[in-house]
Amino acid sequence: MMRPGGGISTMEKPSIVMDNGAGYSKAGFCSEDRPKFVLRTKVGIPWSELVHEIGHQTLTAGMMAPVSTSLIWKTPIVHGVVVDWNAIEIFWKHIFYRLLKIDPRAHSVLLSDSPASPLVNRELAAELLFESFGVPAMHIAPSCTLSMYSCGRTIGLVIDVGDGTSLTCPILEGYILPCALYRLDIAGETLTHRMRELLRLSGNSFFSHQKSLVRKIKEKTCYVALDYQKELQSDLCLDYPLPDGHILSLTKERFQCPETLLQPKLMGINEPGLHQMAFNSLQKVESSSQQAIQESILLCGGSSLFRGLPERLLNELRRLLTGNSKFNLLVPNPKKRWYAAWVGGAIAASLPTFNSLWVTKEEYKENGPISLHRKCN
Incomplete structure (x- = not known):
């Protein structure tokens, strides 16, 4: 039920909060303290569909997708910015209907957005949510602002x-x-490629289809040195068991990989x-x-x-x-x-004071993107 002035009654169904990242997306209800689902931000398109119009019934997304060589995997978000809106629509359908099992016409939706994302992307997201999914209201907030909210701070x-x-x-x-x-x-994706290259230089080559294995090695073994130059002089070695039974001996790669976060010059x-x-x-x-x-x-x-x-x-x-x-x-x-932006979004969407910040479907129909830019800044 809508309130006079464009607000939303707090008696309606809980809002959906979605934090869509380049690597992972988090989705759930604002009434909960953590996302209900965390999944890879990927969409699998069958080979046969590449020459036909994309239909959601033939696609699969995220971690729910089976491993198949007949699928072409698309990454709809690059460097925090949506670059493939067809894929994002499929991805959101997967979240709404298959994971959360809800009718989006009955739930307001709060989206996180990268501060580096162009304003036109907010307009495209609103158009998709209102016109394709029929949500009653929506709001888009910068992920950094939401992350700060997760700590109970606004500064x-x-x-x-x-x-x-x-x-x-x-x-x-x-x-x-x-x-x-x-x-x-x-960031994470770059560092996975960096880890693969460091492993190759040390005589341990991994094929492109083993990217998830390299990512796991990175996440399980890498660390940031307190003193990088001093760490370079160490002879620390860690044996890491691979799925095929072989042992991978890791040395300086473990701290050289994430050091690029502090010294990008190491990657030129x-x-x-x-x-x-x-x-x-x-x-x-x-x-x-x-x-x-x-x-x-x-x-x-x-x-x-x-x-x-x-x-x-x-x-x-x-x-x-x-x-x-x-x-x-x-x-x-x-x-x-990891969940900071999602948690901050859930906190914000649950506050009665947030009601006036929702962009309703009626406002959007009447004013278009103007209402979006007025309330989502």
């Missing part, structure tokens, strides 16, 4: 290390500061690392707000889970933020870091 600096991109984004009273946003296209990329990005973001903030923001520096995202990364960032930020400047690095437990 701070988010260091978000995802699968497609890494971002540092200051938040002030619930709003991002675009002029202080920094982006690095080195002339960009600042995470710590320098965070510092640069803070320097772009007005001096009157800088102290309050740096007292809540939040580390989040699935690729922030490398052991040693919080400690290394702490050391690097201490070096950069000299003098009497105080700062606080917030490091939630691993699942909370």
